[in-house]
Amino acid sequence: MRKNVVFVLVLVLVMATMGFAAGAAEEEVFPSREISLYIGFAAGGGTDVLGRRIAENMEPELGVPIVIDNRPGAGALVANQQVANARPDGYTLSLLLGNQFLQKHYKEADAWIDPLEDVTLIGVFNRDAWGIAVPSDAPYDTFDEFVRYARANPGIQVGSGPPGTLYYWTWQAVIAETGIDLTIVPYDGTAQSLAAAAGEEVAAAGAGPGEAASLMDGGLVKMIGVAADERIDAFPDIPTFAEQGFDIVVGPWRAIVGPPGMPDDVVQTLANALETAYYSDAFQDFIRENGHGAFFRGPGEDGRAFFEAEDRFFYSLMAAQGQAR
Amino acid sequence: MTISFADILELGLPLVLDGSVLLLAVIGTITGLFVGAMPGLSSVMAMAILIPLTYRMSPPQAFGLLLPAYAAGTFGGAIGALLLNIPGTGAAIMTTYDGYPMAQRGEAGYALGLSCVYSFVGGIVSAFFLAIFAPVVAYWAIRMGTREYFAVAVFGLGVISYLSPSLVKGLIGGAIGLLLATVGMDSITGVSRFTFGHAELAGGLEFVPVMIGIFGLGEIMYTVEKGTREGAHLPQKFGRMLPRMKDVIRCIPTTVRSIVVGTFIGVIPASGPTIGAVASYGLEKRIGKRREEMGTGVPEGIIAAEAANNAGTGAAIVPMITLGIPGDAVTAVLLGALMLHNLRPGPTLFTQRLDVVASIFILFFLGNVLFLIFGLLGARIFVRVLRTPQRILLPIVAALCFIGAYAVRRSVFDVHILVIFGIVGFLLRKIGVTPAPLILGFILGPIVESTLRRGLITTQGSFAAFFARPISAFLLVSTVLLLVSPGLIRLARFLRTRYRAKVERQV
Numbered sequence: 001m002r003k004n005v006v007f008v009l010v011l012v013l014v015m016a017t018m019g020f021a022a023g024a025a026e027e028e029v030f031p032s033r034e035i036s037l038y039i040g041f042a043a044g045g046g047t048d049v050l051g052r053r054i055a056e057n058m059e060p061e062l063g064v065p066i067v068i069d070n071r072p073g074a075g076a077l078v079a080n081q082q083v084a085n086a087r088p089d090g091y092t093l094s095l096l097l098g099n100q101f102l103q104k105h106y107k108e109a110d111a112w113i114d115p116l117e118d119v120t121l122i123g124v125f126n127r128d129a130w131g132i133a134v135p136s137d138a139p140y141d142t143f144d145e146f147v148r149y150a151r152a153n154p155g156i157q158v159g160s161g162p163p164g165t166l167y168y169w170t171w172q173a174v175i176a177e178t179g180i181d182l183t184i185v186p187y188d189g190t191a192q193s194l195a196a197a198a199g200e201e202v203a204a205a206g207a208g209p210g211e212a213a214s215l216m217d218g219g220l221v222k223m224i225g226v227a228a229d230e231r232i233d234a235f236p237d238i239p240t241f242a243e244q245g246f247d248i249v250v251g252p253w254r255a256i257v258g259p260p261g262m263p264d265d266v267v268q269t270l271a272n273a274l275e276t277a278y279y280s281d282a283f284q285d286f287i288r289e290n291g292h293g294a295f296f297r298g299p300g301e302d303g304r305a306f307f308e309a310e311d312r313f314f315y316s317l318m319a320a321q322g323q324a325r
Numbered sequence: 326m327t328i329s330f331a332d333i334l335e336l337g338l339p340l341v342l343d344g345s346v347l348l349l350a351v352i353g354t355i356t357g358l359f360v361g362a363m364p365g366l367s368s369v370m371a372m373a374i375l376i377p378l379t380y381r382m383s384p385p386q387a388f389g390l391l392l393p394a395y396a397a398g399t400f401g402g403a404i405g406a407l408l409l410n411i412p413g414t415g416a417a418i419m420t421t422y423d424g425y426p427m428a429q430r431g432e433a434g435y436a437l438g439l440s441c442v443y444s445f446v447g448g449i450v451s452a453f454f455l456a457i458f459a460p461v462v463a464y465w466a467i468r469m470g471t472r473e474y475f476a477v478a479v480f481g482l483g484v485i486s487y488l489s490p491s492l493v494k495g496l497i498g499g500a501i502g503l504l505l506a507t508v509g510m511d512s513i514t515g516v517s518r519f520t521f522g523h524a525e526l527a528g529g530l531e532f533v534p535v536m537i538g539i540f541g542l543g544e545i546m547y548t549v550e551k552g553t554r555e556g557a558h559l560p561q562k563f564g565r566m567l568p569r570m571k572d573v574i575r576c577i578p579t580t581v582r583s584i585v586v587g588t589f590i591g592v593i594p595a596s597g598p599t600i601g602a603v604a605s606y607g608l609e610k611r612i613g614k615r616r617e618e619m620g621t622g623v624p625e626g627i628i629a630a631e632a633a634n635n636a637g638t639g640a641a642i643v644p645m646i647t648l649g650i651p652g653d654a655v656t657a658v659l660l661g662a663l664m665l666h667n668l669r670p671g672p673t674l675f676t677q678r679l680d681v682v683a684s685i686f687i688l689f690f691l692g693n694v695l696f697l698i699f700g701l702l703g704a705r706i707f708v709r710v711l712r713t714p715q716r717i718l719l720p721i722v723a724a725l726c727f728i729g730a731y732a733v734r735r736s737v738f739d740v741h742i743l744v745i746f747g748i749v750g751f752l753l754r755k756i757g758v759t760p761a762p763l764i765l766g767f768i769l770g771p772i773v774e775s776t777l778r779r780g781l782i783t784t785q786g787s788f789a790a791f792f793a794r795p796i797s798a799f800l801l802v803s804t805v806l807l808l809v810s811p812g813l814i815r816l817a818r819f820l821r822t823r824y825r826a827k828v829e830r831q832v
Contacts, residue, residue: 043376044661071735074527110517111524163515185782186513191650201470214649214671289667
């Protein structure tokens with residue numbers, strides 16, 4: 001029993017010392033120690049690689065290491081929740097994706113955060129384009145022809161991700177814009193729905209051109225459009241939906257965020273490092289070579305406006321289906 | 326997109342025969358063996374540790390580390406399974422059935438040798454298969470649709486029903502597993518099921534903490550409650566590790582079947598080694614020559630599981646490298662490693678970077694050779710685990726379980742899951758429900774559910790359409806036949822004896 005008391009006392013002392021040490025460190029100039037960047041996806045995936053690439057280009061600006069901490073779960077919600085509740089000292093950050101707005105408004109999601117209130121935006125550093133891949137011998141070569149085909153054959157089946165994910169609601173955006181009647185078949189992931197399109201189980205699958213590239217090379221699928229403002233450098237032959245007369249611009253984007261209530265100077269230091277890293281040759285080469293989309297919004301007015309536009313976009317998409325919270 | 330052995334050697338060897346690549350291959354093998362063998366630490370975790378290291382490596386270096394770790398990890402799972410009845414990876418679950426009883430008889434060395442050699446055989450055959458047929462098979466595999474995938478998963482579920490000595494208890498375990506699989510967001514409608522507002526549960530219960538809770542902590546508690554056998558070690562015969570010639574010859578049909586089944590299922594996109602091992606073991610238990618003795622520690626059981634799961638590893642790489650579609654969590658990571666180096670899988674890779682493709686084939690082959698060497702060399706050390714007093718061994722294993730559960734997502738929530746399922750696993754053992762059917766139900770449940778419902782959307786509600794495709798029809802009919810075959814055989818015997826009796830009476 002006495003042993004236990006001694007043990008607890010030692011423990012309390014150690015913790016107190018660590019607390020003092022942390023308190024002392026805070027008074028120094030930010031950043032004075034390593035920064036943790038939570039990534040809500042497993043190591044090795046597309047978002048993980050993007051996050052690591054931006055982080056390694058931020059390190060020289062900040063002069064401290066950025067330690068990547070993969071905490072997968074619920075489409076990055078777990079990682080974002082943890083950061084939303086962390087100390088707002090700038091040493092704990094996370095990657096936030098557009099699906100966080102989706103979860104906020106989707107009435108079936110029973111856990112969510114509000115990116116407008118619960119986190120501090122440091123900056124958005126990438127936006128990929130969603131697109132439509134179809135079997136290579138499908139009787140339509142453009143999105144326009146696809147829409148006409150769908151009008152003539154109501155209820156044709158298209159492959160998507162699960163309903164709680166972005167690649168399901170992108171199809172709803174297509175339906176909202178064109179008014180065609182599609183049967184959405186949810187697959188477990190983009191690779192599976194693409195495989196289903198290649199195997200002609202469905203008439204089309206939603207995917208970014210980078211994700212469909214291998215199957216395009218293999219002559220199994222062709223892409224009839226991408227949901228970007230302009231054509232993507234790495235895939236100049238794929239037309240945008242906009243140039244075919246349809247206003248559909250959507251795709252996964254990535255931002256770095258911190259806990260709510262961060263001091264302005266800390267936010268600014270991080271945002272400056274992010275901006276420099278984004279425009280560095282190393283990062284620009286990386287996104288171009290991998291078919292990722294270039295896109296940047298800082299923490300100020302433009303970033304806020306982008307977040308609010310995304311918020312309205314997902315709300316209206318779900319409200320139209322009666323699926324909004 | 327064809328590739329010859331001369332090409333592979335000419336283009337691939339210069340990339341592989343590099344000091345750093347070979348050293349990384351050895352490191353990958355040892356890491357894979359260690360993490361695979363340690364109860365609690367999973368191959369998912371091994372990959373999570375190794376991937377970030379590869380970000381600054383060249384492609385041959387990255388694959389030199391990852392492919393041997395993948396091959397060795399899939400074999401390594403067998404070590405924990407047969408020594409402690411705690412599979413190190415999901416793919417080794419079936420190895421507990423015959424590996425553990427054999428080790429308990431004092432033949433742990435032989436069980437290890439069998440696992441190692443036949444993992445190697447399965448892996449090597451699938452490596453050749455991968456090298457020669459990759460492009461052809463990929464175009465065949467992409468035609469596999471939702472209905473075929475459903476049929477494979479149903480085949481696996483069918484196996485659960487006759488794994489246990491007690492049919493009812495096996496079914497209870499399987500049903501609990503299926504129920505646990507319903508937690509999380511419904512993949513077809515998006516409705517949250519049993520998540521109670523926890524974001525951690527939105528994607529379902531995490532596999533690793535559930536598995537090591539049920540198998541690991543549950544087994545530890547059960548052993549402690551039985552009373553640890555302090556000092557009373559099982560005498561282990563070290564003499565023989567390499568398979569005896571008579572076993573090898575007798576098991577040729579088993580070996581061929583296991584490799585075929587493991588390869589076939591591994592190559593189906595989004596399938597993988599675990600389901601291959603389940604199907605192979607299940608088939609062996611029904612049509613194998615020594616089916617009656619399966620589960621008592623016969624070589625056939627170990628071979629059926631181990632040859633199949635390692636055959637699945639090479640096969641799972643095929644859809645990844647040819648079409649960019651990963652077969653399991655580990656191949657998904659390998660895909661990421663390719664993309665990271667601006668290498669796009671697919672025909673372009675075969676035409677433009679055949680050297681990289683060739684180096685992947687060679688490194689996978691090398692990985693299999695390396696784990697055979699290290700596995701056999703290390704076997705005596707591994708077996709020594711059984712001589713460690715349990716009062717020392719069990720706390721270490723328990724600690725590893727906690728580390729492993731936390732490490733996958735760095736989540737304390739998953740540690741809670743581990744403890745809950747440790748208790749569940751203990752209680753189930755007390756009433757005689759073995760853990761494997763539960764875990765298999767948990768793995769297969771989401772696949773069966775989502776493929777059935779998705780299949781019904783694509784067929785507009787027609788169940789008959791599931792029999793309209795040849796492979797799914799074949800698998801579904803086989804499942805039914807395997808389920809009813811003991812009954813049919815009994816019926817046939819009964820009718821025959823009655824007929825004979827009748828004939829005798831008439832005479």
